[in-house]
Each structure stands twice: as structure tokens, then as C-alpha cells.
Amino acid sequence: LAKTTQPISMDSYEGQEVNITCSHNNIATNDYITWYQQFPSQGPRFIIQGYKTKVTNEVASLFIPADRKSSTLSLPRVSLSDTAVYYCLVGDKGTGRRALTFGSGTRLQVQP
Amino acid sequence: DTGVSQDPRHKITKRGQNVTFRCDPISEHNRLYWYRQTLGQGPEFLTYFQNEAQLEKSRLLSDRFSAERPKGSFSTLEIQRTEQGDSAMYLCASTGSASYNEQFFGPGTRLTVL
Numbered sequence: 001l002a003k004t005t006q007p008i009s010m011d012s013y014e015g016q017e018v019n020i021t022c023s024h025n026n027i028a029t030n031d032y033i034t035w036y037q038q039f040p041s042q043g044p045r046f047i048i049q050g051y052k053t054k055v056t057n058e059v060a061s062l063f064i065p066a067d068r069k070s071s072t073l074s075l076p077r078v079s080l081s082d083t084a085v086y087y088c089l090v091g092d093k094g095t096g097r098r099a100l101t102f103g104s105g106t107r108l109q110v111q112p
Numbered sequence: 113d114t115g116v117s118q119d120p121r122h123k124i125t126k127r128g129q130n131v132t133f134r135c136d137p138i139s140e141h142n143r144l145y146w147y148r149q150t151l152g153q154g155p156e157f158l159t160y161f162q163n164e165a166q167l168e169k170s171r172l173l174s175d176r177f178s179a180e181r182p183k184g185s186f187s188t189l190e191i192q193r194t195e196q197g198d199s200a201m202y203l204c205a206s207t208g209s210a211s212y213n214e215q216f217f218g219p220g221t222r223l224t225v226l
Contacts, residue, residue: 043205043218049214
């Protein structure tokens with residue numbers, strides 16, 4: 001399994017754009033990059049998934065360079081409600097390992 | 113609300129007692145997972161079902177832990193002879209066949225063993 005490395009914590013202010021970078025140097029050809037968000041006392045919630053280049057949805061954007069050894073989750077104009085732990089995961093979404101492997105995540109604190 | 117429910121949300125028990133948790137996944141999802149999460153850590157995989165078959169178990173799942181998914185619908189996780197080290201949040205997740213990486217998590221059951 002490809003190991004991921006991401007910052008332990010980040011601080012931001014309301015209205016700013018937040019970029020969380022994840023390193024996954026040993027990513028395999030069939031691996032996808034997936035991000036989850038977790039609020040206190042709740043289960044993780046799927047945010048976004050991508051394979052290469054850029055993916056955007058209503059919540060976030062995911063930037064993946066050509067070598068795929070890293071990825072950046074971008075949260076536009078964060079609010080207080082974006083304070084959460086963000087997990088970067090790498091894995092085969094098809095027939096590979098079926099369980100998700102979480103690291104310790106990045107704790108994002110958004111200040112007013 | 114992801115559509116995955118867990119019961120109870122909180123459980124306090126004394127060491128040595130047995131506890132059972134229930135998970136109701138999204139009805140059309142054939143894959144169901146159990147994870148355990150301790151404070152400050154990400155969830156850790158415990159076990160996985162495809163329909164009613166338990167296909168994978170983590171080494172974290174000691175002999176005191178058993179999980180079932182009769183008829184491929186809801187699932188139960190039982191812990192026998194609980195220990196203080198079992199105190200954690202127990203999370204259930206389900207997914208369909210589109211992408212194993214997009215799992216829908218329930219709110220979890222927080223277990224406290226005194």
C-alpha cells in the first residue's frame with residue numbers, strides 16, 4: 001500500500017483558500033487518490049477522488065501533478081464549519097484492497 | 113446523514129462484560145466494513161463483508177471480537193469480555209460496486225470500558 005504523508009495541522013481564517021498537500025511517493029499505477037473529511041464525533045465523509053490532473057466538485061478541488069507523487073486538496077473560501085480532520089488516502093478503487101487505510105490526517109482549524 | 117445508521121451511539125460498560133453493536137448500511141450496498149478509531153488517530157480497519165460473507169479480518173480483530181451480517185443486510189459486532197483497551201469509536205461503512213474508495217460511514221458507536 002502506498003504510504004501517505006500530510007501535515008499534522010493547519011490554521012486558516014474564514015474566507016481564505018486552504019490547500020492541503022499530501023505526499024504519496026510510492027503510488028501504484030492503479031491507485032486513486034481519495035480525500036475524506038471528519039468532524040468530531042462523526043464518521044468520515046468522502047470529499048473527492050481523482051487519478052490525475054484536476055478534479056473539481058461542489059466542495060473542493062483536487063490537483064494531481066503528472067508524476068502523481070503528491071496531491072493537493074483545495075478548499076475555496078473556508079468557513080468555520082470547515083474545521084475538521086482531512087485524510088488523504090491512496091488505493092485501488094477496483095479490485096484491489098477493499099478496506100481504506102487512514103493515516104492521522106490533517107487537523108484544519110478555521111478562525112473567524 | 114449518509115444513510116448508514118449505528119446503534120447505540122454510546123455504550124458504557126464494565127470490564128469483562130459483553131457488548132454488541134449494530135450497523136444498518138445503505139440498503140443497496142453489498143459491501144460493509146467495520147473500523148475502530150481511537151483519539152487522535154484515523155480509523156483502523158477491522159473486518160469486511162461482501163453480502164453475508166466475511167471476506168477479510170484484520171489482525172486487530174482478536175478472538176474476543178466477532179462480526180456477523182446475516183442475510184447480507186444489517187451487521188453486528190460483538191466484543192466479549194471487554195477490556196479497557198477496547199474503548200474507542202466503532203465505525204461502520206458501506207459501499208456499492210462503483211468504487212471501493214467511496215465509503216459511506218455511519219456516526220459510530222463510542223464505547224467506554226470502565
